Amino acid sequence: MNRSMIAGVIVGAIVLILVAFNALFIVDQTAQALVIQFGRPVREVRAPGLHVKAPWQNAVFYDRRLLDLEPAPESVTLRDQNRLLIDAYARYRIINPLQFYQKAGTEARFQQNLSLIISGTLFSVLGTQPLSALLSQDRDKVISEIGSKVSDQAKPFGVEIVDVRIRRADLPPGNSDAIYARMRSERQREANEYRAQGAEQAQGIRARAERDRTVILAEATKQSQILRGQGDAESIKTYADAFGKDMEFFTFYRSLEAYRTALGPDTTMVLSPDSEFFQYFGQHKAVKATGP
Structure with a gap:
């Protein structure tokens, strides 16, 4: 009898412990809980x-901290038919666990729904914008519109959307190669155009320089011929004046110039003594012979 009582007490204690264990739960500072009875909050x-x-x-726990979601990148076609690979992210907080449980149930299911919401919003908003809107100051306005629409669609889940941002917006690999090839061909075309313009200008400069050179040479030749003619005329006039004043002296002077030019230290000439070339040598001897 005592053994039966002891066993009953032990079983009762175990049952009480199990009941107490199932009846108690701890809520962490970073969490919030929802008590569920037969499937109803x-x-x-x-x-x-x-x-x-x-x-x-039973108790269902939800995180009360700021949570992140990074959906897979989406390929979006813009208004100007440019395709971009959009990599976005969102930050949210569960503010109403009851609504969250009724609409989503679990955080994993909600993240799937939020990914779909973000994807649809990206298509609807970016599909009406050109590529220039994402490369200018209008980018903030576009992102703000995306965040506002995502927040409106997430409110029924009891969630506050804190931020939605586009982390990267890249061209798809095929489009990137085509755009880079087009950019290279455009730059090559511009370079060829600049080279052609430079060659044309160089040819024009060379033609003008050659023309100026021809004109300058012609003018210089003309001027030199004029000066040479004037010099020759002046020389002839000088000789004529000298010859007119004293013909004998002029003949003597010209003979001396001829002697200076023709005769040198190593010059050998075979001429007759009666040659006209030596007429003044003979006169010099005659004068010397008749002297005192």
Whole structure:
């Protein structure tokens, strides 16, 4: 009898411990809880600490911190038919666990829904914008519109959307190669055009320089011929004046110039003594012979 009583006490204690274990739950400071009874929410528990529930009830916990979502990149066609690979992210906070449980149930299911919301919003907003809107100051306005639409669609889930941003907007690999090839061909075309313009200008400069050179040479030749003619005329006039004043002296002077030019230290000439070339040599001897 004593053994039976002891066994009953032990079993009762174990049952009480199990009941107490199932009736108590702890809410962390970073979490919030929802008490569920037979599949229906009974109450919300937002205060951290130890709490009590019925053993047949269970507690569902949700994070109350700021959460991140990074959906897969989406290929979006813009208004000007440019395709971009959009990599976006969102930050959100669960502010109403009851609504969240009723609409999504779990955080994983909500993230799937939020990914679909972000994807649809990107298509609807960016599909009406040109590429220049994402490369200018209008980018902030476009992102603000995306965040506003995502926030409106996420409100029924009991979630506050804190931020939605486009982290990267890249061209698809095929489009990038085509655009780079087009940019290279455009730059090559511009370079060829500049080279052609430079060659044309160089040819024009060379033609003008050659023309100026020809004109300058012609003018210089003309001027030199004029000066040479004037010099020759002046020389002839000088010789004529000298010859007119004293013909004998002029003949003598010209003979001396001829001697200076023709006769040198190593010059050998075979001429007759009666040659006209030596007429003044003979006169010099005659004068010397008749002298005192």
